[in-house]
Amino acid sequence: MTLRILQVGLGNRGTMWGRIIAHHPRVAFAGIVDPDPARVSAFTQAFGDIPSFSDLGSALKAVEADAVLLVTPPNGHLDQARCAFAAGLPVLAEKPLALDMDEARRIVDLAEATGCRLSVCLNFRFLPVSQEIRRLVADQEFGAPGFGTFNYHRNRDWWRPGMNKYPLTMRYPMMLEQSIHHLDLIRYCYGREVEAVSCRTWNPSWSVYAHDANVSCLLTLEGGLEVNYLGTWTGGWNELKFQWRTDCERGVIVQQELFSDLATARTEDDALTPVRLPPCTPFVDDTRMLLDAFVEGLRGEGPLPCTGRDHLQSLALCLAAIESSETGQRVDVREFTRRHGIRRMS
Numbered sequence: 001m002t003l004r005i006l007q008v009g010l011g012n013r014g015t016m017w018g019r020i021i022a023h024h025p026r027v028a029f030a031g032i033v034d035p036d037p038a039r040v041s042a043f044t045q046a047f048g049d050i051p052s053f054s055d056l057g058s059a060l061k062a063v064e065a066d067a068v069l070l071v072t073p074p075n076g077h078l079d080q081a082r083c084a085f086a087a088g089l090p091v092l093a094e095k096p097l098a099l100d101m102d103e104a105r106r107i108v109d110l111a112e113a114t115g116c117r118l119s120v121c122l123n124f125r126f127l128p129v130s131q132e133i134r135r136l137v138a139d140q141e142f143g144a145p146g147f148g149t150f151n152y153h154r155n156r157d158w159w160r161p162g163m164n165k166y167p168l169t170m171r172y173p174m175m176l177e178q179s180i181h182h183l184d185l186i187r188y189c190y191g192r193e194v195e196a197v198s199c200r201t202w203n204p205s206w207s208v209y210a211h212d213a214n215v216s217c218l219l220t221l222e223g224g225l226e227v228n229y230l231g232t233w234t235g236g237w238n239e240l241k242f243q244w245r246t247d248c249e250r251g252v253i254v255q256q257e258l259f260s261d262l263a264t265a266r267t268e269d270d271a272l273t274p275v276r277l278p279p280c281t282p283f284v285d286d287t288r289m290l291l292d293a294f295v296e297g298l299r300g301e302g303p304l305p306c307t308g309r310d311h312l313q314s315l316a317l318c319l320a321a322i323e324s325s326e327t328g329q330r331v332d333v334r335e336f337t338r339r340h341g342i343r344r345m346s
């Protein structure tokens, strides 16, 4: 049976979602929602005549839907989730679920209180390269991981046409829009929680962002695994450079491109050996796999992916890192989650 999705938000990411849903064999559009008529018009021109609305409340009264997809900026997610849960519908929300802990926790609590399922779109978990790093670490192919370095350098010019604009003016755009993916991958691929974080965020003089576009963190994970993270949207060179290296007892695991290019070496090897990965179009195939898992989760055919409760741990990590930067202190992430009323995942 086809899952009828009500898509809320038709901007840059919403258009990617449009392509995924329009070509998906198990889902279809119940309707679309966006207050901007130009966005609605561009979307229907691209994906056909879909019932369209300027607000979610009207859409929920008018169409029959099986799930709501939120592709709106995070500051509207609480109200939108509340409407969807009141209608008894599950929600798949884009990251971050919210910009503060209280709002995110309220969304997750509401989902649980109403018995509605909630997933958050951490699509990079589904990249073949992420799946393979997770497997290599879990199987201890090179022994226990001891430390990692995760570096993401980009000069991202958000003034270009076609880019979303709200990160230009929000607080902590790098941490809450981008690093959240990276810190989530660190939790997911290493299969363990972060115990403590020391962080510094800052904004270089030439940044086009109103607030900090650089993040540097030292993360201590369970089992004594230490990870050094650097992420920037204001690199001095307009060329994306990425490397995630994990040093283990008997070798290294190195991801050399943002979405691909994995290689490994044993300690005594002269050179890295590439790891074969299936082809994948980033943002599309990984998101489609997440959607597949979401549909299976709703149908009871598998576990629900990237649950809201799991996402609280990644968001808490970002917000604990921000607290560390603001106070100049190392923050105990377990204490931070307790203080904000977040249960640890079992």
Ligand SMILES: NC(=O)c1ccc[n+]([C@@H]2O[C@H](COP(=O)([O-])OP(=O)(O)OC[C@H]3O[C@@H](n4cnc5c(N)ncnc54)[C@H](O)[C@@H]3O)[C@@H](O)[C@H]2O)c1
Residues within 6 Å of the ligand: 008, 009, 010, 011, 012, 013, 014, 033, 034, 035, 036, 039, 054, 055, 056, 071, 072, 073, 074, 076, 094, 095, 096, 121, 122, 123, 163, 164, 165, 166, 177, 283
């Ligand atoms: N998972 C990923 O890989 C990925 C990639 C890009 C963006 N995102 C996320 O997707 C979300 C949207 O980002 P974007 O780049 O599409 O932003 P955008 O600014 O391009 O689009 C947002 C759209 O939401 C609409 N909107 C705002 N309030 C609304 C409301 N109350 N009801 C209905 N529509 C409303 C706006 O009119 C706009 O069309 C963000 O949370 C962002 O972090 C995720």
